[in-house]
Amino acid sequence: MIQLNNVEFGYDKNRKLFNGVNWQLEPGHLYGLLGRNGAGKTTLLKIMTGLLFPQAGDALIDGEPAHKRTAQQLSDIYFLQEEIYVPHLKIKQFEEAFAPFYPHFSHEQFVEYLTKMEMDNMLGFIDKFSHATNGLDIPTKSIFRKIMAAYADEQKTVIISTHQVRDLHSLIDAVSILDNGRMILNAPGDVITDKLLFDVDDQKAQAGKLYYSEETPRGIYQVKENVNHIDSALDLELLFNAAVQNKQEFTELFK
Amino acid sequence: MNINNIIKLIKAYFYENWRNDLIYSFGIMVALSLIMTIVSNNPDLTGIKIAAIVFMVYYPCRFFSKLHQPSSRIHFLMTPVTNAEKVVSGMFLTNIYFVAGIVLSVLIGQILGYGIVNMYKPDIFAIPYGIHNLGEFLKWQVLPYDGEAVLMFFAGISIMFFAAIYFKKSPFWKLLLAGFVISLVFGAIMAGTEWLNVLLTVPAEIRNGHYYKVEHNIATSSDWFMYVAYSVTIVYFYVMSFLRMRETEA
Numbered sequence: 001m002i003q004l005n006n007v008e009f010g011y012d013k014n015r016k017l018f019n020g021v022n023w024q025l026e027p028g029h030l031y032g033l034l035g036r037n038g039a040g041k042t043t044l045l046k047i048m049t050g051l052l053f054p055q056a057g058d059a060l061i062d063g064e065p066a067h068k069r070t071a072q073q074l075s076d077i078y079f080l081q082e083e084i085y086v087p088h089l090k091i092k093q094f095e096e097a098f099a100p101f102y103p104h105f106s107h108e109q110f111v112e113y114l115t116k117m118e119m120d121n122m123l124g125f126i127d128k129f130s131h132a133t134n135g136l137d138i139p140t141k142s143i144f145r146k147i148m149a150a151y152a153d154e155q156k157t158v159i160i161s162t163h164q165v166r167d168l169h170s171l172i173d174a175v176s177i178l179d180n181g182r183m184i185l186n187a188p189g190d191v192i193t194d195k196l197l198f199d200v201d202d203q204k205a206q207a208g209k210l211y212y213s214e215e216t217p218r219g220i221y222q223v224k225e226n227v228n229h230i231d232s233a234l235d236l237e238l239l240f241n242a243a244v245q246n247k248q249e250f251t252e253l254f255k
Numbered sequence: 256m257n258i259n260n261i262i263k264l265i266k267a268y269f270y271e272n273w274r275n276d277l278i279y280s281f282g283i284m285v286a287l288s289l290i291m292t293i294v295s296n297n298p299d300l301t302g303i304k305i306a307a308i309v310f311m312v313y314y315p316c317r318f319f320s321k322l323h324q325p326s327s328r329i330h331f332l333m334t335p336v337t338n339a340e341k342v343v344s345g346m347f348l349t350n351i352y353f354v355a356g357i358v359l360s361v362l363i364g365q366i367l368g369y370g371i372v373n374m375y376k377p378d379i380f381a382i383p384y385g386i387h388n389l390g391e392f393l394k395w396q397v398l399p400y401d402g403e404a405v406l407m408f409f410a411g412i413s414i415m416f417f418a419a420i421y422f423k424k425s426p427f428w429k430l431l432l433a434g435f436v437i438s439l440v441f442g443a444i445m446a447g448t449e450w451l452n453v454l455l456t457v458p459a460e461i462r463n464g465h466y467y468k469v470e471h472n473i474a475t476s477s478d479w480f481m482y483v484a485y486s487v488t489i490v491y492f493y494v495m496s497f498l499r500m501r502e503t504e505a
Contacts, residue, residue, distance in 0.1 A: 051332060051505035071260065074335035085321075085330040087271050097270035100263050101335045 001026060002048055002066075002157060006057035009040075009047060017043060019181045020057065028154040029188070032172035033161040034240050039178045041161040042081060048159075049079040075102050116143050145171050165236035175236065177243045177250075184247045187254045189234050195253060196242070197226040198235045211249070212242035256343065260336040264344035265352075267334075268318070280356055283310075284364035291368020307361050314353040315412060318345050319419035322503065328423075329505050338500045346493065349412055406485035413492035420499045448480055 002025040010016040017040045025031060035041045046052040047059050050066035050073065059066040061073050087094060091114065099105045117140070148171055152158050159176075160168060175192060177185040185192075197208070200219045208225035215221075221235070223242040243250045321327040334341070414437055422429045 046505050049333065051329060053502075053504060069332065069338065071257070071335050071337050071340075074333055077333075079329065079333060081326070081329065083326045085324070085327040089270060093270055097267040098334075100266075101260075 001060075001062060003060040004044075004048065004054075004057065005060070007044075007047060007054045007059060008056035009043065009052065009054050011043075017181055018054075021178075021181065021183050023176060023183050023186055025157050025159065027157050028152075029174045030148065030152045030158045030160070030172045031174045031176055032165070032168050032236065033159050033176050033178065034165065034236065035161075035178035036244070040181065041178055044178060045079060045081075045159065045161060049077055050074075051079065075104070113147055116147060141167055165240065169234060169236050172236075175234075175239065177240060179244050179247060182247075182251075185239075185243050185250050185254050191254070192239065193226070193232055193234050194229060195226055196232075196239070197224050197230055198222075198232045198238055199224065211246050212238060214238070214241070256337065256339050260340045261344045261347070264334070264336060264340065265347060268344070268348060276356065280360040283307075283357065283360035284367060287361055287364025288367040288371060291365050292371045307357055310357050313415065314357075315345065315349045315416040315419045318348050318353075319416075322420060323423060325505065328503075332503060332505060339497055342493065342497045342500055345416065345496075349416055350409060354412075403481050403485070406482060406489070410485040410488040410492075413489045413496075417492040417496045417499065420496050420503065444484070445481070 002023075004021050004023040007018055007021045007023075008016055009018045021044065023044075033041050033044070043052060047054055048061075048066060050059070050061075050069040053067045061077065064070065064073060066073065087097075089097065095107070095110060099107070099110075145167070148158065148160075160172065162168060172189070174188045175185060176183060196211070198221075200216075200221050202219055208227040211223045211225070213220050213222040221238055223235075223238050226232070321331040331341070336344075411434075414433070418429065418433045
């Protein structure tokens, strides 16, 4: 389990990026971390993986402070950022050099992923994974999602931070939204759709509180209170816009 | 500390760098061969030796170059071994592998150079230095260095090792500056020690005497101090390197 307890951090001493962030991540979930540009998503991931140290509060991996970066912790986590170091090695050499550091590494799984992604060199492989769904063509996006879905199991926690929310919604099962140095929403998808109704209609909602609406040629997209617990499909873009416009209410609603 | 993790790190280093290291070694050999060929009539090798030592002292920078770019820094910091294991593997590579590599390259380069000279000027090869075989050659090249000089050399490496971890940007120039400042400090300490030693051990009437010669006294009594000073420096900078590595952020 990964926990952030009242984490404070800032690159500038006089301007805090995070002012008491709390976030708890359970194994067996695939989280989508959303936030505006500069909200601190990458910084938060770096704090969680022990690459940056919180100025106050705790970042814990299985109860141990992340900043200790023990061999055990580091063999259980991996942080793949947009710009990634690519050694000048062939895939086989890369595997021989770095796989021994990871006790859970599976050669068969590695080969399977490479084959699925039609990769024959390290640069392409890492490039595709580091950019997640950015810049991938439609069939490769689909393969990527399948790989991620197959990879995630009951013991793993996966966090994907991206602006490409439309590519994510079929993949993730929990959503976290970071805004103004705070986690304003952190909930599983089913809890969100139980409390909120994502709807497209000709007119604005009459029943229940309307959190967000957006007029389009196809109708009015809306996020409203799910008074009657009707099933609806989670729309991450609408959810994000609704959350940043109703921070206080969303924080209370998903406490 | 797990020895297997240290071996894994060293192995990963070799996978990534063996080609470059081989190219550099080959470059040194070729350069030395050419130099020996050109200066065979009057071969003063002091400059070459200094260059080789600077190379060796500078090498920690190369090992920790991964810490100088954000993406490779993350890769290095997230490699699943402890900070102590990262430091120890770096110590092995900079103190043994790089030093042995450069010394061998220099020696082979020089031997090749002598060989080339010998082909067209057979009289020059053996006569100037009495180099009749490889054993003699190694003895001539390596043994002139005494224990204090060797310790000073390894102290230099330990200082550069720390600096290479400490500085994230422009490490080369900062290392040069740090090296300059450190030599000044060491120079001041050595001069101060000698002055203090003379002041404390030699009576004033002799010290101020017309025929007083202090060379022997100063050398023997300050030797032990320098041995201790260099050893303390080496330990101090490796401990500092470990502490700094522990606190290095992405």
